[in-house]
Amino acid sequence: xxxxxxxxxxxxxxxxxxxxxxxxxxxxxxxxxxxxxxxxxxxxxxxxxxxxxxxxxxxxxxxxxxxxxxxxxxxxxxxxxxxxxxxxxxxxxxxxxxxxxxxxxxxxxxxxxxxxxxxxxxxxxxxxxxxxxxxxxxxxxxxxxxxxxxxxxxxxxxxxxxxxxxxxxxxxxxxxxxxxxxxxxxxxxxxxxxxxxxxxxxxxxxxxxxxxxxxxxxxxxxxxxxxxxxxxxxxxxxxxxxxxxxxxxxxxxxxxxxxxxxxxxxxxxxxxxxxxxxxxxxxxxxxxxxxxxxxxxxxxxxxxxxxxxxxxxxxxxxxxxxxxxxxxxxxxxxxxxxxxxxxxxxxxxxxxxxxxxxxxxxxxxxxxxxxxxxxxxxxxxxxxxxxxxxxxx
Numbered sequence: 001x002x003x004x005x006x007x008x009x010x011x012x013x014x015x016x017x018x019x020x021x022x023x024x025x026x027x028x029x030x031x032x033x034x035x036x037x038x039x040x041x042x043x044x045x046x047x048x049x050x051x052x053x054x055x056x057x058x059x060x061x062x063x064x065x066x067x068x069x070x071x072x073x074x075x076x077x078x079x080x081x082x083x084x085x086x087x088x089x090x091x092x093x094x095x096x097x098x099x100x101x102x103x104x105x106x107x108x109x110x111x112x113x114x115x116x117x118x119x120x121x122x123x124x125x126x127x128x129x130x131x132x133x134x135x136x137x138x139x140x141x142x143x144x145x146x147x148x149x150x151x152x153x154x155x156x157x158x159x160x161x162x163x164x165x166x167x168x169x170x171x172x173x174x175x176x177x178x179x180x181x182x183x184x185x186x187x188x189x190x191x192x193x194x195x196x197x198x199x200x201x202x203x204x205x206x207x208x209x210x211x212x213x214x215x216x217x218x219x220x221x222x223x224x225x226x227x228x229x230x231x232x233x234x235x236x237x238x239x240x241x242x243x244x245x246x247x248x249x250x251x252x253x254x255x256x257x258x259x260x261x262x263x264x265x266x267x268x269x270x271x272x273x274x275x276x277x278x279x280x281x282x283x284x285x286x287x288x289x290x291x292x293x294x295x296x297x298x299x300x301x302x303x304x305x306x307x308x309x310x311x312x313x314x315x316x317x318x319x320x321x322x323x324x325x326x327x328x329x330x331x332x333x334x335x336x337x338x339x340x341x342x343x344x345x346x347x348x349x350x351x352x353x354x355x356x357x358x359x360x361x362x363x364x365x366x367x368x369x370x371x372x373x374x375x376x377x378x379x380x381x382x383x384x385x386x387x388x389x390x391x392x393x
Contacts, residue, residue, distance in 0.1 A: 028263030092209025117357025212343030342370030
């Protein structure tokens with residue numbers, strides 16, 4: 001079954017010329033340079049913040065929901081990194097909600113059994129209203145995903161699934177979805193375009209919560225969808241306009257600023273994540289570590305094949321103790337912040353079963369750790385000391 005978007009105008013945006021990119025540049029260089037204003041005398045090096053809700057007639061952009069030069073800069077940069085047409089939204093969940101509207105009334109969407117609970121909520125609510133039908137499959141069971149895709153309209157996967165770090169076989173799933181006439185959507189928030197470019201692997205749409213690693217400083221809410229098809233991008237831009245899910249000018253500016261350092265931030269955080277995963281895996285007070293960079297991890301071979309340049313900065317682990325002991329461990333941490341979200345320069349951790357949406361799919365002592373750019377020895381001293389004080393007593 002083929003999902004056809006409604007035909008609409010191209011995504012609106014305030015006109016803004018950007019510098020030309022050299023196709024020989026590496027992704028890290030593209031992240032630094034893409035979306036900057038064209039280099040003409042007197043031009044700013046960075047895209048400006050345009051704070052206006054209305055514009056003088058007659059021009060493409062008349063009102064704040066039509067476009068903004070800040071959005072344009074971010075969309076240009078992210079589109080260049082992912083190899084498609086990017087549409088920015090007020091949050092990752094707003095992007096997901098717009099993508100969900102591509103499923104026709106009475107259609108079928110395949111969701112991972114383990115995935116971000118906000119996305120599960122969107123589709124479960126639509127199913128409860130009779131809008132569509134949801135089928136579920138384990139994200140790392142490719143045969144099950146493709147079996148569920150028979151007769152489906154959209155197949156949704158996460159490149160690395162939250163919070164158990166299951167790795168999806170994106171190339172195979174995307175090809176299988178296409179053969180069945182379904183759209184494939186990949187949430188690549190954990191991977192970022194520096195670790196996986198799903199559109200190049202055959203996916204139709206890639207989604208990001210730019211709040212996380214792309215922004216990188218825990219100071220903005222922003223989401224994005226990057227489409228292989230300009231028609232899908234136009235549909236999503238119209239959805240954004242009509243539903244008011246627009247990003248703020250300041251948020252777009254911050255997202256572009258954060259994108260500039262993605263390469264160095266991710267490299268540092270990933271190196272520390274790998275080291276912490278190895279040490280936690282050998283810790284007597286840790287039951288299991290989920291990190292595809294560990295050779296013994298069930299997703300290691302697949303991650304090595306479908307990810308580029310490493311295994312990312314996210315991991316999770318089960319504490320060898322009760323939920324109460326786990327909460328005590330988290331309360332004793334002095335460097336790693338006990339907070340939700342992920343992808344910032346600061347390390348964050350939380351017990352995921354505290355959220356009703358995850359309590360049904362994870363154990364009571366599972367902790368998700370977003371590794372930041374602090375010194376790895378300081379991070380280890382904090383984690384190890386808190387574990388021994390709370391669980392080893």
